[in-house]
Amino acid sequence: MSNPVQPNEADWYEASARERIDGLLDxxxxxxxxxxxxxxxxxxxxxxxxxxxxxxxxxxxxxxLDGQEVFVAAQEGRFLGGAFGEVHGAKLVGILRAARDxxxxxxxxxxxxxLDTGGVRLQEANAGELAISEIVDAVxxxxxxxxxxxxxxxxxxxxxxxxxxxxxxxxxxxxxxxARVSVSxxxxxxINKGVEEFDSRDRALVWRVCGARTRYLTGGADRYVKGSIRxxxxxxxxxxxxxxxxxxxxxxAEQQRLMERLQRFGDxxxxxxxxxxxxxPEPERIAELDDDAFLAIRTKGADHDAR
Amino acid sequence: MEQFQxxxxxxxxxGGNRDRAVIxxxxxxxxxxxxxxxxxxSECLVDVATAVTGFGRIWEAVIQEFLERTSPGGLKFSIxxxxxxxxxxxxxxxxxxxxxxxxx
Amino acid sequence: MTxxxxxxxxFPAGHEVVxxxxxxxxxxxxxxxxxxxxxxxxxxxTPLGVDGAILLSGHVLSxxxxxxxxxxxxxxxxxxxxxxxxxxxxxxxxxxxHLAKSLAxxxxxxxxxxxxxxxxxxxxxxxxxxxxxxxxxxxxxxxPSVMDLPSISRVTKLPLDQLKELSKSTPIFAPGIEPLxxxxxxTEFWGRDQPFANRLAALLREPPLTSDQRxxxxxxxxxxxLARKIADQVAEEAxxxx
Numbered sequence: 001m002s003n004p005v006q007p008n009e010a011d012w013y014e015a016s017a018r019e020r021i022d023g024l025l026d027x028x029x030x031x032x033x034x035x036x037x038x039x040x041x042x043x044x045x046x047x048x049x050x051x052x053x054x055x056x057x058x059x060x061x062x063x064x065l066d067g068q069e070v071f072v073a074a075q076e077g078r079f080l081g082g083a084f085g086e087v088h089g090a091k092l093v094g095i096l097r098a099a100r101d102x103x104x105x106x107x108x109x110x111x112x113x114x115l116d117t118g119g120v121r122l123q124e125a126n127a128g129e130l131a132i133s134e135i136v137d138a139v140x141x142x143x144x145x146x147x148x149x150x151x152x153x154x155x156x157x158x159x160x161x162x163x164x165x166x167x168x169x170x171x172x173x174x175x176x177x178x179a180r181v182s183v184s185x186x187x188x189x190x191i192n193k194g195v196e197e198f199d200s201r202d203r204a205l206v207w208r209v210c211g212a213r214t215r216y217l218t219g220g221a222d223r224y225v226k227g228s229i230r231x232x233x234x235x236x237x238x239x240x241x242x243x244x245x246x247x248x249x250x251x252x253a254e255q256q257r258l259m260e261r262l263q264r265f266g267d268x269x270x271x272x273x274x275x276x277x278x279x280x281p282e283p284e285r286i287a288e289l290d291d292d293a294f295l296a297i298r299t300k301g302a303d304h305d306a307r
Numbered sequence: 308m309e310q311f312q313x314x315x316x317x318x319x320x321x322g323g324n325r326d327r328a329v330i331x332x333x334x335x336x337x338x339x340x341x342x343x344x345x346x347x348x349s350e351c352l353v354d355v356a357t358a359v360t361g362f363g364r365i366w367e368a369v370i371q372e373f374l375e376r377t378s379p380g381g382l383k384f385s386i387x388x389x390x391x392x393x394x395x396x397x398x399x400x401x402x403x404x405x406x407x408x409x410x411x
Numbered sequence: 412m413t414x415x416x417x418x419x420x421x422f423p424a425g426h427e428v429v430x431x432x433x434x435x436x437x438x439x440x441x442x443x444x445x446x447x448x449x450x451x452x453x454x455x456x457t458p459l460g461v462d463g464a465i466l467l468s469g470h471v472l473s474x475x476x477x478x479x480x481x482x483x484x485x486x487x488x489x490x491x492x493x494x495x496x497x498x499x500x501x502x503x504x505x506x507x508x509h510l511a512k513s514l515a516x517x518x519x520x521x522x523x524x525x526x527x528x529x530x531x532x533x534x535x536x537x538x539x540x541x542x543x544x545x546x547x548x549x550x551x552x553x554x555p556s557v558m559d560l561p562s563i564s565r566v567t568k569l570p571l572d573q574l575k576e577l578s579k580s581t582p583i584f585a586p587g588i589e590p591l592x593x594x595x596x597x598t599e600f601w602g603r604d605q606p607f608a609n610r611l612a613a614l615l616r617e618p619p620l621t622s623d624q625r626x627x628x629x630x631x632x633x634x635x636x637l638a639r640k641i642a643d644q645v646a647e648e649a650x651x652x653x
Contacts, residue, residue, distance in 0.1 A: 016332060018329070031652055033645050033648040033649055033652075034641070034644055034645050034648060035329075036329045036339075036341050037327050037341065037343055040637075040641055040644070043636075043637065044581070044583050044584075046308065047577060047581075048567055048569060049308050049358060050308075050358060051308060051333055051356045051357060051358050051387045051388060051389070052333065052356075052387060053332070053333050053339055053387055054329065054339065054341050054385070054387065055329075060645060062649065062652065071649070076332055078332045078334035078337070079332055079333050079334055079339075086583065086635060086637050086638050086641075087637055087638075087641050089638070090626065090637065090638040090639070090640075090641035090642045090645075091641060091642075091645055093626070093638070093642040093645075094641060094642035094643065094644065094645025094646045094649075095645055095646075095649065097642060097646050098645060098646040098649030098650065101646065101649075101650070102649070102650075102653065105653070106653060120534075120557055120558075122557070122558060122563045122566050122567055122584065123567055123583075123584060124583050124584055125557035125558060125563065125583070125584040125585075126557060126582065126583055126584060126585075126590050126591060126594045126596070126634075127583050127584075127594060127635055127638060128557070129534075129537065129538065129542070129557045129596075130542070130594055130595060130596050130625060130626075130629070130635070130638070131638065132538055133538055133542035133543065133596075133625075134623055134625060134626060134638075136508075136511050136512075136515070136538070136543070137515065137623045138623070140512060140515040140516075140519070144519060159504075161534070161535065162535070162538060164503075164504030164508075165504055165507050165508045165511065165535065165538055165539070166508075167504060167508075168502075168504045168505040168507075168508030168509070169508045169511065169512060181502075181504055182499050182503070182504060183492050183498075183499065183503045183504050183507060183535045184491075184492060184494045184499065184503075184535070188494060189494045189495065189496065189499070192494045193494055193495060197495065197496055198496050208500075209496055209499050209500045210499055214500070215502065218501075218502060220502040220504075220505055246512070246516070247516070248472070248475055248476065248516060248520070251468075251472060251509070251512060251513055251516055252472055252476070254509055254512075255465070255468060255469055255472055255509065255513075258461075258465055258502075258505060258506060258509060259465055259469075261501060261502070262461060262462070262465065262501060265501065266461075266497075266501065268497075268500065269496075269497075270500070271500065274500075
């Protein structure tokens, strides 16, 4: 092989969960916990005639980010849509509890959640739903111990359902253009409320409503990066240094921020209506700009510590 | 769903000093391969789980061809298949052996 | 049970609860041994959207600010999260997360939190309300779910009859009180013959919970045989590698 792409120059979207970890962390620093050779697989898939994954679709472990100890969890978005099942969810709960337990000794400097999920795995719906609630609880406890948790979203599945909720519980959120962060999926909204409410086949609409650029410009994400693994690494390193603490002050500020968003934009029907009210140039074109042009847009008040 | 094994005898031990490797994803048109250095040098084994039934003979042929080509003595290959085409199966198996030949 | 029946049964010594916009309510109820406790809720089968969520979190945070450490009861008869373009455009995930975080903060700050589910709650609304309290009490008529069986059937491509049959042998996916009790989500179920006020007083007298034991409960009740073990295994490997 000549001139192989360096692991961290590779595209986040195209990479597997393992490749993302490999490119994100310092070379050869990753140690996996409960790896595939231990075959912690889902016992619930066979009855649905489904084959599984040896790691149940999530990779967890520890490694170094520019020399700093971090714990990592990366979902494989292409396995059953990266959805939360019993084992999958429990692995994430376990790594978070390990971070909290280590906080007073040589605990990690940060936790990185490489989320790529459609939400709960329906074949294991109750276990998935409970896991999400347990993860929210564990994220809060880790943050309360002073350890920042970063959500990194840019894969095929996005961060839907409970994944969207977990994302917004994290200290900081990094997104790339491919990311969607949402609760209900577009198809579910269309089935329940009709195509007028949401045409789920209109990809541009999906990205205007749920996509990374909207999240970033409205304060729903802290960093918007171009798509390489290195871009995510650089953003993670910067954001670890100034993550908001989990306390009353932060949540009161978030309450204010979220209320103001509704007051200012609550009657907007689509993203360009928001950009118009924000006074951004050429609102109808923002979705089509390339990343460099998009990043050149300066917005007031999108940066905040209220998360 | 089908689960079956294909065994082989090999002339030589698979190179490298890695204990295990994993490649691929169980997704549509793809497969996950976990390879472990756990068998005697003269043996190899491929363990397949697939949701696509009725292609046993093609699997057998693809795997035998791979075993003859690479003679991966000592290696056990475990596969979770998502409906991959034969050439993708061959590709992943070759990739997995290459990973094992890398330095640990 | 109707909301009035639930309020009367929980707080026979009195309650002052006000209905707000978007199906919300807030106020106080008197509990023996506790005095006046905080009551918030989402009722009337109203889906939980950005408007309801921000009101509820506002009430919870006001209580935390007042720093009186009284218990908080969350009354729930909602639906799923509000499925609408506007809510997603506004970033519904942040509003639901903020509500979950606010309830978690309250618990961490000494407020015993108890969710009382007497009607529907599904998916994201279930996570942000019922599952975000330290204890989840289910009353007669409670209908928790992640997704209804016909929708699960459509997505998983398993015929509905087969799903119903399967749900008799495993609580891992089906809606309803029993599977959610078995998997550890529901702390207690109070039947019609139970004196709710006494049960609530007893629950609030228990020492505060310092850690999430739902996966352990799921193991004991045999609804989730792996979750606790897997989480413990990962934590153990992390410790061993320190």
